[in-house]
Amino acid sequence: MRVLIAPDSFGDTLSAVAASAAIARGWSAARPGDDIRSAPQSDGGPGFVDVLAARFGEVRTATVSGPLGAAVTASWLFDGRGSSPVAYIECAQACGLHQLGGRPTPRTALAADTTGVGQLVVEALDAGATRVVVGLGGSATTDGGRGMVDALGGPQEAIRRLAGVEVVAASDVENPLLGPVGAAAVFGPQKGADPATVDRLEERMTQWARVLAGMAGRDVSGDEGAGAAGGLGAALLALGGHRVSGATVVAEATDRAGDVGSADLVITGEGRFDSQTLRGKVVSALTGAAAGAGIPTVVFAGQVTLPAAEIAAAGIAGAYAIVDIAGSVEVAMADADNQLARLARHVADSWGADDESDGVRGA
Ligand SMILES: Nc1ncnc2c1ncn2[C@@H]1O[C@H](COP(=O)(O)OP(=O)(O)O)[C@@H](O)[C@H]1O
Numbered sequence: 001m002r003v004l005i006a007p008d009s010f011g012d013t014l015s016a017v018a019a020s021a022a023i024a025r026g027w028s029a030a031r032p033g034d035d036i037r038s039a040p041q042s043d044g045g046p047g048f049v050d051v052l053a054a055r056f057g058e059v060r061t062a063t064v065s066g067p068l069g070a071a072v073t074a075s076w077l078f079d080g081r082g083s084s085p086v087a088y089i090e091c092a093q094a095c096g097l098h099q100l101g102g103r104p105t106p107r108t109a110l111a112a113d114t115t116g117v118g119q120l121v122v123e124a125l126d127a128g129a130t131r132v133v134v135g136l137g138g139s140a141t142t143d144g145g146r147g148m149v150d151a152l153g154g155p156q157e158a159i160r161r162l163a164g165v166e167v168v169a170a171s172d173v174e175n176p177l178l179g180p181v182g183a184a185a186v187f188g189p190q191k192g193a194d195p196a197t198v199d200r201l202e203e204r205m206t207q208w209a210r211v212l213a214g215m216a217g218r219d220v221s222g223d224e225g226a227g228a229a230g231g232l233g234a235a236l237l238a239l240g241g242h243r244v245s246g247a248t249v250v251a252e253a254t255d256r257a258g259d260v261g262s263a264d265l266v267i268t269g270e271g272r273f274d275s276q277t278l279r280g281k282v283v284s285a286l287t288g289a290a291a292g293a294g295i296p297t298v299v300f301a302g303q304v305t306l307p308a309a310e311i312a313a314a315g316i317a318g319a320y321a322i323v324d325i326a327g328s329v330e331v332a333m334a335d336a337d338n339q340l341a342r343l344a345r346h347v348a349d350s351w352g353a354d355d356e357s358d359g360v361r362g363a
């Protein structure tokens with residue numbers, strides 16, 4: 001049986017590359033005869049560069065300003081295969097929430113900025129990239145991309161430097177910049193903002209949106225994805241960029257359609273399989289593609305909270321939670337790599353000789 005293993009990352013516990021390796025290890029221990037293909041995925045957030053780098057390009061590193069100004073080392077990918085060199089940058093490597101080194105607070109929510117992303121864009125331009133794809137998601141920032149614009153020399157200079165360069169905002173979400181479903185209101189709290197800080201961030205970005213409108217010659221704040229990565233999406237749009245789904249960028253760059261089409265079983269996964277999942281993220285894109293091609297899909301997740309009826313309605317053969325095999329959330333998270341491999345082995349063990357799933361949810 002040909003098995004495609006294509007998970008997203010499992011929150012902070014496993015990168016997509018690590019999750020893919022753990023599933024492959026467990027699965028092949030039980031079914032050594034299966035032909036396994038690993039194709040870890042990303043929606044533009046953490047892991048974006050890693051999963052692309054597993055397929056093509058040249059990984060480059062740069063020391064840039066981190067979310068709070070202390071230097072961080074960030075990797076980005078240079079793809080010089082075609083006539084127009086492409087750079088893939090992951091904002092989470094320069095202003096990631098996981099880089100704060102402690103709990104986010106109202107102070108970090110206000111202070112974190114995207115300067116390092118701008119420095120990576122400069123690196124990409126200096127290397128000769130004429131297409132710059134910025135993966136958005138997992139950021140600590142709510143600065144509307146101001147730090148990036150400043151690192152590029154300010155509004156006028158940034159526009160001049162990016163003239164003739166295709167800028168792509170590869171975003172994980174479609175939220176606008178401002179308002180009740182905007183960057184500060186929806187993603188501010190996970191970055192440490194309390195209600196008063198959310199209001200301050202909203203006010204600050206409302207003013208900044210006027211500068212962005214001046215740069216773009218139109219108001220970009222309502223565009224889909226303008227609110228991704230704390231409004232970094234809006235700044236990329238104001239610089240003449242266009243928005244695409246990060247999951248689609250990865251799918252296309254890694255020929256996911258070809259991989260799915262040649263598989264007998266698709267395995268995907270993520271940290272928490274819940275009602276959010278089926279709205280356009282990596283897992284739903286994969287399960288949708290597999291269902292369309294009549295190929296069964298199995299989902300592995302840290303936790304599964306989606307009702308069984310919805311799982312079945314999405315055409316998913318089985319969804320299995322690490323917590324069920326680990327016995328507790330604590331063990332599932334602390335020993336994620338091992339426990340995920342155990343879970344994969346357990347499911348592979350019981351995978352019928354006729355390659356049919358028993359459809360049972362849970363381990
Ligand atoms: N190994 C694990 N075991 C149990 N739960 C996990 C594990 N890894 C991640 N999670 C849960 O998944 C959540 C992250 O969900 P995920 O779907 O990966 O990200 P997002 O919702 O940001 O797209 C974490 O907050 C945590 O609750």
Ligand SMILES: O=C(O)[C@@H](CO)OP(=O)(O)O
Pocket residue numbers: 045136137138139140172173187227228229230231
């Ligand atoms: O960085 C952010 O502001 C958000 C939205 O882009 O990311 P995530 O979806 O990972 O919470």
